[in-house]
Amino acid sequence: MRINSTQKSSSSSMLPALAKGLGPAGVKRFPYINLVTSTIRNKREGLTSNGRDFELIATVTQVILDKGTANDIEPKTIGEGSRGRVHSHSMPLQLVVRALRRRGKGWRRISVDRVRSVLDNCGQLAPGIISVVRPEPKPDEPEIDSDPAHGLIVQQTIDACSTVERLQREAKSKAHVQFLPTLDHVATATLSNLSHSELLELNTGVADMVRFWQPSAFNVSEVNDLVTRIEALARVVNQGRFVTARLFGSRNYGLCSNQSDVDITVSVSSPRGSGAQETDASNRNFFRDLAAILRKSTGFTRVINVSHARVPIIKFVFVTPGKYRLEGDISLNGSKGLAKSRLIATYLGLDPRVRQVLSVLKLWAIRRDITNHNTLNSFGLMMMAIAFLISRKVIPPLQMLATAHVTPQAWARLAKIHHSPHRIAMLYPAINSASAPTTPENASAQLGGSAVRCLQSGADLPEWIVEGTRAYYLNGGELNRWCSPNHDSSATLLFDMFRYYGFEFNPRLHAISPRLGSTTIPRASLFHLPPLDSETTIADPNKWRNNVRLLAIEDPFDLAVNCGRNAPPEWVEGLLWEMRRAAWTLLPSEHPQNRHHAKQHSPLDHLLLPPTEKIYCDPGIWASAYHRALQPPLPGSMAPVFDPAVDCVPDRTVDLEGMENAQLVSPLAPRIRAPNPVLQPGQMRHTF
Structure with missing residues (x-):
């Protein structure tokens, strides 16, 4: 034809x-x-x-x-x-x-x-x-x-x-146009259909993930040696000034592997009496000289000074004596990054289920090729998970407490804040003021000592100002008293999180706030975040992609920063479909011939299966996943209307289970218990 x-x-x-x-x-x-x-x-x-x-x-x-x-x-x-x-x-x-x-x-x-x-x-x-x-x-x-x-x-x-x-x-x-299955039956499903042995195996596999995603002791030692070496070279550049180098990011709080990036911040004391312009010029010169000395040092195969970025960094590739190929970034005076890393580390230490859930989530994002620095990085993904776990009372909202003893009345007070835009606005009056931007000099005066009070005791919370932002959170020995009222297993929490974001979360209506411990904050309540810009028409795809901020994730410290600001609308819809698929993989098989038999493959192997190339070859099959972005357009729009009730019928739906089962039996399909390989220069790497 x-x-x-x-x-x-x-x-x-x-x-x-x-x-x-x-x-x-x-x-x-x-x-x-x-x-x-x-x-x-x-x-x-x-x-x-x-x-x-x-x-x-x-x-x-x-x-x-x-x-x-x-x-x-x-x-x-x-x-x-x-x-x-x-x-x-x-x-x-x-x-x-x-x-x-x-x-x-x-x-x-x-x-x-x-x-x-x-x-x-x-x-x-x-x-x-x-x-x-x-x-x-x-x-x-x-x-x-x-x-x-x-x-x-x-x-x-x-x-x-x-x-x-x-x-x-x-x-x-x-x-006929084929579409990805909408997997609607997963919206009301639970893990209760799994047998006791299957649920126990799934929980054991989730717990094993923590041990799997741990760098070897030798790798940790080489990374620490690298940090010490960079600190020594930085001191050579800045003689007479106090210089320290520290790890932050996944290498700091331990959710990493042998191939994970090495994020290093170098703190340099400013000369006494120097002004802001003089300090900026001094920092630029320092970065230029540090990059030059790194290029001459043994082991550094690539050094790039990215001075035009919002936060200037030095990107490098270093081959260790043990032949590990480490890629990383060096930033200057990144105390805010250190504070965020310590916050995540504190949450990880509160309950072992937090580390288990976040380990599987990050590995899933890597295997499914989801997170990257241009759309949503792993920090934004972790903020989504932490906000969800707080909403399920697995962990407390550390930025709202002065004690780890949280009663039901305190949780009720937090719920009232979630439903009151006025109460949210009054937590940080400086954000709502029309004065000049917050600076380290005026931040304390603008915030006010009585702005935020502990949900449990009502006492004023301390003011920790880091780089002009309020960075307080509860830490220390007080956290030993925390006892979660939620007793769900890590596998159940993982499934519920995927199901919630895949089916219940509506990015047009809700914003995610780890600070407030909620995934359903009305977007209008977080007035400091950029608006959705819902008036943009789909008729102009470029305008649609550039103006719409469909995903809103509040940074726990920089409240005016949206961690999902770079994610285009179709990417968000694709992410939410991936969440639906993730929940679906943890359920028993749908095929009639497999329904009364044990699953052929581990649910975690199925969860972490890399996306098949067949999905990339035909963009049309993603229409069912873009149901919000392809809603009936505004008058005058030329975009076609996608109606799942009409266009997505069973005989036009991709056989996702059959396709992925065939992929799982392939000898090339990865397994989660494969050892950490040592990548050589030039090989692809998975950023963690």
Whole structure:
């Protein structure tokens, strides 16, 4: 059949671009919304065109069968493999066209060339079923003239009508738009259907993840040696000034592996009496000199000074004596990063389930190629998890307490804050003031000592100002008194978190705040975050992607910073579908033949299965996952409307379980208990 030219060129041109997202460093994990909509439009146009072509062929075969001449033809005429003479029908092409024109129904003006072209295409799909041939002239007859329609005979086998119907069904099945399953049944599912042994195995696997994602003692030692070495080189650059180098990020709080990035902050004391401009110039010179001395040092294979970034950093690659290839960043005076790392470390120490849930979450994001620095980094993902765990009372909101003894009345007070925009605004009056931006000099005066009070005791919370932001949180020996009222297992919490974000969380309405311990804060209540900009129309995909901030995750210290600000709307919708899939993988099998048997593969192996390349080859299948981004558009928009009730029916849904089961049995499928490899320079790495 005829292939729609627009569809063919579009799919071939977009495949290389989409394939780039397969790598762990890929910026675009999910296809752009304009690619999704254009693919759907092209497929529908191609399906309509192919339907008209098949209708024409079916009519032609019926005309020939009714009015054509029955005859026997040689086997070679209908293709190789035929034996004996085959009964068939034939009819001059001009007579076929005349008969079509008499039938009406859109055939009144059909041309000979149109019929000839469609029949030739059908002959390529099924050689010998129907064909157009020029009969050989007899010796006593004159040469056939140049008219292409003169003397042409349409031949078909006796079963041409049934064959055309079969080809039409196959082409319709292939040309229909296929979508990812919506997995709606998971929204109300629980892990209660798992047997005791299955649930115990799942919890054991989650607990093993903590031990699996631990760097070796030798790797930790080499990283510490690297930090000491960078500190010594920094002191050489800044002689006479106090210099220290410290780890922050995943290497600081321990959710890392041998291949994890090494984030280092170098603290340099400013000369006495120096002004702000003089300090900035001194810092730029320091970074330039430090990068120069690192390039000359043994083991550093690449050093790049990124001075144009919002926070200047030095990116480096270092090969340790033990042949570990470490990639990392060096920032200057990053005390805020240290404070955030200590906050996460404190949450991890409160309850062992926190470390288990976050370990699986981070490994899942790596294996599924979700987190990266250009959309949502692992810090933002952890803030989503911590806010959820606080909302389930697994851990307390450390930024709202002065004691670890939290009564139900204190949780009730926190719930009242969540539902009161005025109370949220009054927690930090400086954010709501129209004065100059907060600076280290005026931050304490603007915040006010009575702005935030402990939920339990009502006492004023201390004011810890780090780089001009309020960075207080409860820590110390007081936390030994914490006892969680939530007794769910780590596997249950993991499943509930994936299910909540996949089905219940609405990014258009809700913002995530680890500071307040809630995932359902109304976006308008966090007035300091950039708005959603819901007035933007989908008609302009570039404007839609650049202006809409669909995902709102409040930074625990920088309240005006949205950790999800760089995530485009289709990426957010893809992330939420991945959350739905993650919850689905932890449930028993859906296939009838596997429903009463043990699962063939570990749920965690299924959860951590890398995305198959088949999903990237066709952007159109993501339409069901982009249900919010493809809502009925504003008046004047050209984006197609996606209705899951109409467009996403079972016979057009990707067999996700069958596809992933085939991927799991592949010898190349990774297993979670594989040892940490030592990557050599030039190899791909998974950032943790």
